[in-house]
Amino acid sequence: MYEILLVLYLLISLALIGLVLIQHGKGAGMGASFGAGASNTVFGSAGSGNFLTRTTAILAAVFFVISLVLGAMTNQKLKPAEDWSNLDQAQAEQVAPVAVQDSAAQNTDVPN
Template structure:
């Protein structure tokens, strides 16, 4: 189960990287190169969300959910729950 989720996680990572790299930036036109904005809004012009934006959102949500699921599964699979569980503790008497 863990190996399958890791495989899916890697596929989602590569897909997310590809989708983000394919997107066009907000100021990718000629006016953006010289600091101009197409509108006087606070955050620049915003069009309707296209397919790449939706795919990025879904891939990011899936990436986060898979990360949380893998963290939970791997923490349950390991027997030791503490970093110091394998060390022996010795106490010395205080000097007087």
């Protein structure tokens, strides 16, 4: 489920970026007076403003909801214990009393 939501999140984010880049800015009306007004006929006589604005708002809301759901799902996952959290205990367990050996006993293999 998490992976499906993550892929959906990615696709919605790319669609949202594309829709924002397609939309006309506030100054786009000035271009219509110079002959660029025919570009709005693709989306009908009302223009692309309502369609693109609504679609962007819906995708933004879905993007926001999915991000909250993914955050809640990630928060509930168990985190692995860090190696550094129990450093004092691990160090105390590893330190064992070292037996002191006689130096003469250590050098038995070495010929004189």
